[in-house]
Amino acid sequence: MSDLAIIAGQGRLPGLLMQADPQAHVAGLQGFAPDGAESFRLEHLGSFLAGLRARGTKRIVFAGSLRRPSIDPTAIDAATAPLVPRLAMAMRQGDDALLRAVISVFEEAGLSVIGPTDLIPDLLPAQGVLTRAEPDSDAQGDADRATALLRATGPADLGQGVVVASGQVLALEALPGTDWMLESVAALRGDGPLARPVPVGGLLMKRPKPGQDRRIDLPVIGPDTVRRAAAAGLHGIAIEAGGVMILDRAETVAAADDAELFLSVVP
Template sequence: MSGEGATRPLAIICGGGAFPLEVARAAAATGASPFLVGLVGASDPGVEAFPHVWLHLGQVGKLFAELAARGIAEVALVGALTRPEFADLRFDWGALKRAPELAKAFRGGDNRLLSGIAAVFEGEGFKVVGAHEIAPQLVASLGALGARVAPASAEMDIQTGAATIAALSPFDAGQGVVVAEGRILAIEAAEGTDAMLARVAEMRASRRLKMTGPAGVFVKAPKRGQDLRLDMPAIGPRTIAAAIEAQLLGIAVVAGSVLIAERESTLRAADAAGLFITGFVP
């Protein structure tokens, strides 16, 4: 976001965690005026440090009214959010008027859902922007990101992981995979990154995976054709903690296509644990 866009008000629809707040601070530093939309039961209470409103999922009409009242033209969807069931949403009248569009978006994987939600915003005249456009300094660069360098022996696992995510892209599956010595140990699906890495940790603890010492690489990459404005892959301190529990060698992310939340603390934790974090090109 630059030029004229940097001076206009910006709405950030906040998922869970501290990452939406980090993006909001980055937006403010560029001269933008972030307005945060907190989702009840999901967003961090820190949204209240900014101009904000709290909404329940399904209050679409109230959301658009709040944005219109503030002259907001740009919207970003930032942070993790547990996918709700369509029947559980608390629709207001504005949502009911758009129910056919919303129901269609829910028929499929997360990418289809997010694309459908973006289409609803765009249909109302909003421009949807990505976290990487607001805070490009959070995007992973090429090569070693921390103090540890990925060993040459990890290259095959990194490329195997990237190829696996690309091959699964038509099925709108997850954005992560764990590979050790060419063997796929886990693939991220609806459970998300943390739960997938916890499965690896449990398999190692129970000796279902009989490996000695640190082994394996967690590869994080966008799905082929994924709209990075809506769901750019990200890692953060929780990812590092989960990778440590899973006794991995390191983490590989696609340079230019993965965000690093809380970058300083993330890299510091990885360095302390002896984990490498590297940006690569598939």
């Protein structure tokens, strides 16, 4: 039996980790746990941690997306009550603070938190252009602008993505996420009520927040990201080397080639 537990949310990444360690125990928050996984409530986190230790779990990996659950104060059990003040304070401070608090709670329970890329290093591509299309000088200028913006907004615990065209910021990732952001750009360029005159082309840049703990909530792209970027009229995607995972890389690169988008891994 594996000493690994996968705390799984939604999306493709948890399934890839299950393939990497088929014997791992899989669990998830109620409402987000994959089929067949152990489901637990945040109000019972302390008891859940005790159960992990009892089954011999030593390593934890978090994977997949989820929304912040609502908490029922009347359902908090005795083992979880001491954790509530810290988690409640972190929830008011933003996603990064909350994730750091969650990691510390698991580590204080004697569990080692690892990142998905510790199990599947190939999720992180090497620096370079992965597609037939390559970024031109205009795209490089947009990438520089996007990088500067994300480095400025990251400390404020904003998102990990931005869309820039001709040096203009069309969208900055926030709580709704990357997919919603790209769909918003598509709406800007459509013929509906949200349409506005904006520059053509542009790129999506994805980077982790400065100082982010890269064991959890590392940015991810995949084939659906490429398709949404194409639908938004972008010319390409740039991601940080060592900081953004690509799921189903061959399919993702093929989708970009089909759409004649560039996919660039940058410093």
